[in-house]
Amino acid sequence: MGYPHDVVRGAWSGISTIAARFTTGEWHFDGTLQQWLDSIKSRVQG
Numbered sequence: 001m002g003y004p005h006d007v008v009r010g011a012w013s014g015i016s017t018i019a020a021r022f023t024t025g026e027w028h029f030d031g032t033l034q035q036w037l038d039s040i041k042s043r044v045q046g
Contacts, residue, residue, distance in 0.1 A: 003011075
């Protein structure tokens, strides 16, 4: 899509960090984030 090199590098860096956390089961893949999002969704939907 023609993004600048530093933007692409930053995205890949973030992906590698998230992939490592996902593999080891570290937060935010323990369900905590989903619970937080669900609570916000319920407040917004009233």
